[in-house]
Amino acid sequence: MTLAKRIIPCIDVDLDDEGNAAVYTGVNFEDLRYTGDPVEMARRYNEAGADEFVFLDITASAQGRETMLDTVSRVADEVFIPLTVGGGIRTREDVKETLRAGADKVSINTGALEQPELITETAAAFGSQCVVISVDVRRRFDEAGEQYTQIDGESCWFECTVKGGREGTGVDAIEWASEADERGAGELFVNSIDADGTKDGYDIPLTEAICDAVSTPVIASSGCGGPEDMYDVFTQAGADAALAASIFHFEEYTIEDVKSHLDARDVPVRT
Amino acid sequence: MSQADIVVVDYGLGNLRSVTRGLQRAGANVEVSHDPAALTRADGIVLPGVGAFSEGMENAKPFRKALIEAVDDDIPLFGICLGMQMLLTASEESEQVGQGDVDGLDLIPGKNVRFGRDQTVPHMGWNELTVEREHPIVAGVDGQYAYFVHSYYAAPEDEHASVASTDYGHAFPSIVATDDDTVFGTQFHPEKSGKTGLRILRNFVELCDSSA
Secondary structure, eight states: OOOOBEEEEEEEEEEOTTSOEEEEEESTTSOEEEEEOHHHHHHHHHHHTOSOEEEEEOOOSHHHHHHHHHHHHHHHTTOSSOEEEESSOOSHHHHHHHHHTTOSEEEESHHHHHOTHHHHHHHHHHOGGGEEEEEEEEEEOSSOOSSOEEETTEEEEEEEEETTTTEEEEEEHHHHHHHHHHTTOSEEEEEETTTTTTOSOOOHHHHHHHHHHOSSOEEEESOOOSHHHHHHIIIIIOOSEEEESHHHHTTSSOHHHHHHHHHHTTOOBOO | OOOOEEEEEOSSOSOHHHHHHHHHHTTOEEEEESOGGGGGGOSEEEEOOOSOHHHHHHHTGGGHHHHHHHHHTTOOEEEETHHHHTTSSEEHHHHHTTOOOOOOOOSSOEEEEEOOTTSOSSEEEEEEOEEOSOOGGGTTOTTOEEEEEESEEEEESSGGGEEEEEEESEEEEEEEEOTTSOEEEESSOGGGSHHHHHHHHHHHHHHHHHHO
16 A cells, blocks of 8 residues: 545635634635634535645734634634644744644745754654655746756756845745755645746646656645646655635535545555 | 544643644543543644653653553553654664663653664654554554654654554554554654544544443
8 A cells, every 4th residue: 555645725824804814715816815713714624525724824923823823723623634834933932932832743845945944953853754844846947946856847956035025036946946845845846936826726837847746745735616626646756745715615615525536547655 | 434532641841732722622531631640531642842851751750651651451552653653662863872772661662763874854744654464543544644743753663563664764663552542653744644544533533432
């Protein structure tokens, strides 16, 4: 038997007008639509057979941070599957607080790019198993990269971005993934700015390039429109886990739908 | 619903919150304690653990005597992940990092060994349980998946101690139990293994309840 491929629902959590934590989901790159209560959604996905649960804090305020840690604790009480929490984690103290609130893993993005030692220190202090390095990547078709991939006859490299893809960093994502792996990251969480919100499928060339570069499990994210996209990212790119938000939140597919599709096509899943 | 009093050993390692919630969901009254004396009044004891073997044994030192005495008094003891590995005699992990021999609790004779170099470690994710022999702790879990995160696994001297196995390159014991039903362990995290994990915790709590 091999390890099962993991199906992971993800929620983006912000504060609503009254300062309470609420889940928002982007619709076609535009408005964020109120989707539900984080604790209620966590309970539902736990029941529905999700393999893990990802909670992303998209607030940016100190007040938001307090509310989020409290919400993480309440979510942790509802899920009997691994819980990953990300968003705004920049210091070892942030990691510690988040784990103490009940997260099993923390997802670190900008904080790790700014300060790569944070990966090394966090892995040494809490173990690699809880360190997920998240990258927001976009394709670039110029000469500034280090590692190139051919896509539809064009030569492209992958750049790490920050601020939700609005700002480039000049860092080659494949190089960065290898460095994060060597520094002790336990998993890599790959978001594609190009695929995000399209529902046209995961960025296969990007995911494959990262899977080839690292020895840790890779979680593919962004672009999922349905179970066949998950099939592709598992079988063509070699991803270990596939993350999705809107297809589950808007009930286009259930986790069971996805798993029975994959099972029928001989992808090992936990049923 | 069972009402066994379960003490979760707090020696500074491990995700006690989720273990506690899992046991409560399984019907137990749970006390998290850093006092070894608390073990004597328990119907069952849970030894959680995340991290390195030598660090775990060092941190758990104040509990060593109380744990061994509790098992002598037939109080069921359940080790999770590192907590399970600590039930054995020794581990290659402490030897490999040059810390010499670090003594485990020796409640299950045997050693923890590392996966072969050809296997990616840690073994992390959902993998399948194959029940090796009938036992109350594994009721209802054959063929189900559980969540693992580890680089070493237990190799008990007595193969009979393995009540369920899992395949990662080769089969290894994923649930162990002694013949007298006092010492148990799971290499995976039952508190993170969904319904299957809760079933195992419930099996344990019921067993504690009936022997209380």
